[in-house]
Amino acid sequence: MQFFLQQCLIGLTNGALIALVALGYTMVYGIIGLINFAHGDLIMLGACLALSLVAALGIGVADAGGMAAVGPAGTWLGIALLVGLCGLFCGGLNVAVDRIVYKPLRTAPKLAPLVSAIGVSFIFMNIGLFWLGPADRSFPELLPAANLLPGDGLQFTWKDLLVVLVVGPLMVALSLLVRTTKLGKAMRAVSQDQTAAALVGIDVDRVIAATFFIGGFLGGAASVIYGLYINTISFQMGFQNGLYAFTAAVLGGIGSIPGAVVGGIVIGLVRSLSSAYVGERWTGAIVFAILIVILVFRPEGLLGRRTKEKV
């Protein structure tokens, strides 16, 4: 029982991370109907930057206790800085790619932007290859491995807390942004009908750019947490992780923001439970089999029909 609960806890933390990436897919899909194949590789580039920044800022030197040499306050400040910088980097890069590659193809048949996105993903992967080299790179442990829960039963470490601390506020901020601000309203309008939105004076291109920026920013934040949580990054990590996140977005109902969160958590749970009970090497097959089954029986996803709010 305790083992099961532990796996669920791991799954929840993992799922929160997947949800953050899934949001990037779902928002872009909701607004221009593009499966952004390059999103996973964008996050890989974010992780590259995070790794370089850790070294540059000097927060990567951990002492025996697992805490960085700059002290606990410095480490947390450093992580906050990393999240911000990588978020800006990925958001900016995403907007630039949209401007250069996808924008000229807005009216082209759907195949064109999809194939272009695959092309962009290749280019990102090549950049990552030069940045990291062909082998896996280990990401430094910045946080102590101490258990935060009483007793030696369940493990909930600083790393898990970090995921919650970053993902929680970002989700709240995002839903506030979409629900209450003028930009959020414009995003909802554009996702429903671009022409009508343009007719009432919404600058559609600006709204699309903002969507790409927000999706990229969340991805950049996810890349930092990924590095700190998983501790291994490689230039090939984007494909697999991107696919898991995309599966989560589809599972939740693509285009739906709460759906991406729910989907992410479900996929996280499926991953950790299947790794624990069936075997790690089957996890990929199980996740994608679930994806196919969902698409066949409920293509609108878990929350796809019920929520009207689509971005």
Added chain:
Amino acid sequence: MRTFLRERWDLVALGVLAVAPLVVPALGGALGGQVTTLFIYCILALGLNVMVGYTGLVHLGIAAFFGIGAYLMAILTVPMYPFQVGWLAAAIISVLATAGVGLALGAPTLRLRGDYLAIVTLGFGEVVKVTLRNLEQITGGMKGLNPVPPPGAGVKLGGLDLGLAFAIDPRWFYYLALAALAGVVVAMRRLEHSRLGRAWVAVREDELAASAMGISATRVKLSAFAMSSAVAGLAGCLYAGSLSTTADPNAYDFNRSIMVLCAVILGGLGSIPGTLLGVAILVGFDTVLAPWADSWIQQMNINPTGSSLLSFSGWRLAIFGLALVIVMRYRPEGLVPSRRLAAELHEAQP
């Protein structure tokens, strides 16, 4: 007149390829094997072209069907299994079974929107790869299944042991693959102008209008899926046969699928010569251009430190990616376009 000339060109090309092994001794060595592989990829790409080019359905997992064909072929012929079916029978069974797998996957998923279908095929590709890798008792895991016996093993043709001939001289397989490719090209050309081929194109251009004209869109798409899978399965059979092993499951992963898709898109969607050219360019890039450029850079002494930034093959992915982006932006119909698709693609742009 146009058609006549075009067909004459094909005959010339076929003639050159048929005579080449007799004139070029290198084709009796490793080069022969490489050209055979090129033919096999051409067949695979023509299979994908049915789905992506004619019918306009994005398929991101063609390598899975390639793999299924190869593994079925191996299971039916390797000594490890009790079946030991003859080569031709094994090939026919594998091709039909691969088509069956395509039908089984396509029947429930073809009613999905185009981009969801792309994801289903991608997911299926991953499932197949993981399964091939992990079901070690059946697929041999990372070692793959071998040895796949050469075609005609044990058959004697007037004192010539056919199996032995195939095993020793790569030119035998060269001719077999060339014949298969020629057969597929002829079949595709006939299909293109048949009732079914026209229905594929009609569904691609406007599914609603096609349905209104009495075409059953689902059935037409399903037939495209089955045809695509069958041709990919055939390519898989030949692949396993020519290497006499299935190789490890990574030969059938997403990368392979995407490279074949790149070839079809670069060459020209829905165009047979375009598809063949696309494969030739991609294979040529990896086996001819990249090694040549790398050795040239070395000779010129531009890169004394051996940095991967200054090697040509280090940029492989970026070059392919850039090519895809540029082609989609400026020439979405590819290098040798099918006229109908070119018209359709340009009409959609403002």
